[in-house]
Amino acid sequence: MSVSIDTFKEAMSRFASGVTVVTTREGDTVHGFTASAFCSVSLEPPLVLVCVARTIRSHDMMARSGIFAVNILNANQRHLGERFAGLVPDVQDRFADLAYETATTGSPILPDVLAWLDCRVWASYDGGDHTIFVGEVVDAGVNEMRPPLLYFHRQWAQIGPSERGAVESWPEGKEKSSKT
Numbered sequence: 631m632s633v634s635i636d637t638f639k640e641a642m643s644r645f646a647s648g649v650t651v652v653t654t655r656e657g658d659t660v661h662g663f664t665a666s667a668f669c670s671v672s673l674e675p676p677l678v679l680v681c682v683a684r685t686i687r688s689h690d691m692m693a694r695s696g697i698f699a700v701n702i703l704n705a706n707q708r709h710l711g712e713r714f715a716g717l718v719p720d721v722q723d724r725f726a727d728l729a730y731e732t733a734t735t736g737s738p739i740l741p742d743v744l745a746w747l748d749c750r751v752w753a754s755y756d757g758g759d760h761t762i763f764v765g766e767v768v769d770a771g772v773n774e775m776r777p778p779l780l781y782f783h784r785q786w787a788q789i790g791p792s793e794r795g796a797v798e799s800w801p802e803g804k805e806k807s808s809k810t
């Protein structure tokens with residue numbers, strides 16, 4: 631018996647994650663998308679991975695160019711998370727008004743992000759309807775420390791205090807969790 635997609639999605643929605651914008655460049659063309667399927671893989675060599683849906687525009691660009699940058703968003707950058715997820719209507723150019731810079735690979739580094747990692751594709755693996763791009767981090771940097779932007783249960787969120795034994799309901803008192 632296989633799990634239903636709805637149950638799988640509901641279970642995964644309960645895994646809180648940070649939010650990144652993954653960018654890439656092919657010649658003069660830059661593109662980017664919001665990604666939460668990102669994690670660290672290896673220290674030596676420094677590797678990260680990002681899971682990219684085969685259907686999105688960045689997928690083939692990343693496969694062809696072999697480069698990408700991961701931009702880790704802070705809690706004040708929800709508008710960027712929405713814009714690069716295609717959730718803002720009528721946005722033709724996701725980079726409009728963004729004074730982005732480049733580092734080693736030429737992939738866009740967005741302003742004021744918590745941290746950025748500039749990568750060359752080190753390997754890519756079949757991940758079902760996604761491709762797992764493993765990137766070797768060739769350059770990285772950090773900006774001013776701020777609270778991170780989070781995504782949890784299909785909602786944008788930010789870190790609140792964690793109190794031992796007091797599990798808050800989410801989002802409006804409908805789903806009480808048992809106390810630990």
Ligand SMILES: Cc1cc2nc3c(=O)[nH]c(=O)nc-3n(C[C@H](O)[C@H](O)[C@H](O)COP(=O)(O)O)c2cc1C
Pocket residue numbers: 649662663664665666667668681682683685686687688711714715716717781
């Ligand atoms: C919080 C959040 C996280 C996302 N994470 C991923 C991800 O890890 N991988 C992915 O392929 N798409 C992810 N998406 C969806 C893409 O951002 C979205 O499909 C985007 O519009 C793709 O770019 P495109 O319109 O240029 O094809 C995420 C969306 C949101 C809102």
